[in-house]
Amino acid sequence: MSALLKLQDITVKGRSQPRLDRVSLQVDAGERIALLGPSGAGKSTLLAVANGLLTPQQGRVFWQGEARARSGRARRRQQARIGTLWQDLRLIEELTVQQNLNAARLAVWGWPRALLNLLMPLETKACTTMLQRLDLDPALLNQPVSALSGGQRQRVALARLLRQEPELLLADEPVASLDPRLAGELLTLLLELANPPRALLLSLHRPDLLAGFDRVLGLRAGRLVFDQPMASLEPGQLEELYAGTPGA
Numbered sequence: 444m445s446a447l448l449k450l451q452d453i454t455v456k457g458r459s460q461p462r463l464d465r466v467s468l469q470v471d472a473g474e475r476i477a478l479l480g481p482s483g484a485g486k487s488t489l490l491a492v493a494n495g496l497l498t499p500q501q502g503r504v505f506w507q508g509e510a511r512a513r514s515g516r517a518r519r520r521q522q523a524r525i526g527t528l529w530q531d532l533r534l535i536e537e538l539t540v541q542q543n544l545n546a547a548r549l550a551v552w553g554w555p556r557a558l559l560n561l562l563m564p565l566e567t568k569a570c571t572t573m574l575q576r577l578d579l580d581p582a583l584l585n586q587p588v589s590a591l592s593g594g595q596r597q598r599v600a601l602a603r604l605l606r607q608e609p610e611l612l613l614a615d616e617p618v619a620s621l622d623p624r625l626a627g628e629l630l631t632l633l634l635e636l637a638n639p640p641r642a643l644l645l646s647l648h649r650p651d652l653l654a655g656f657d658r659v660l661g662l663r664a665g666r667l668v669f670d671q672p673m674a675s676l677e678p679g680q681l682e683e684l685y686a687g688t689p690g691a
């Protein structure tokens with residue numbers, strides 16, 4: 444498999460200690476990776492470096508073998524290949540489902556088409572297909588997001604993510620605030636959507652939900668303490684990862 448994302452010796456400084464401390468890892472096409480670690484370990488920071496929102500003080504980031512562009516069109520083009528599912532979903536409440544889905548295309552559309560989409564939502568057929576793929580009724584396309592249930596919102600957020608046509612999916616603790624049923628459903632969906640060659644890197648607080656992942660990373664105090672196939676993870680490694688933290 445080929446490398447999608449490579450982080451090399453990444454350090455992000457923090458107030459008293461580094462948020463990430465010389466972290467190196469690679470995400471290959473088709474991998475489904477769970478990122479574990481106690482609160483404050485640096486999981487969100489690592490995902491922010493991965494999606495390009497945060498530039499590390501030290502180290503290098505490569506996307507498909509090329510050094511990450513510092514700014515401009517090349518950077519946006521690289522970032523458009525990486526889709527992020529945020530814990531709070533970041534849907535735009537007052538806009539319709541279709542306008543929200545199309546928000547995923549703004550990076551490639553340019554502003555005239557983006558403006559037109561606000562007046563007259565575009566690409567209805569592609570949006571309908573996306574909703575159907577996520578078992579949502581296409582009649583929802585014209586509904587404002589504010590009218591949807593919690594479960595529908597999650598699926599719309601996933602549909603928007605897919606509409607971006609990313610090669611790498613990132614998700615920052617997507618199940619943290621969900622009841623067990625919704626959490627299980629969302630993880631199953633994400634694992635299904637991350638079908639090869641697409642890859643998934645997902646941070647998680649819950650080691651009980653690791654089924655279906657190929658690889659697991661353990662982060663503690665900004666350091667990568669393990670990076671291995673899921674099948675070889677030992678219970679003792681989890682105990683050590685969470686030792687001395689609340690709830691451990």
Ligand SMILES: Nc1ncnc2c1ncn2[C@@H]1O[C@H](COP(=O)(O)OP(=O)(O)OP(=O)(O)O)[C@@H](O)[C@H]1O
Pocket residue numbers: 457458461462480481482483484485486487488489
């Ligand atoms: N914007 C920021 N500026 C400075 N330090 C920050 C900032 N955001 C987070 N930190 C610090 O960086 C460290 C890592 O935080 P991060 O949010 O990446 O951890 P996390 O593993 O995602 O935690 P959680 O599971 O609680 O979300 C923590 O010590 C945190 O206080």
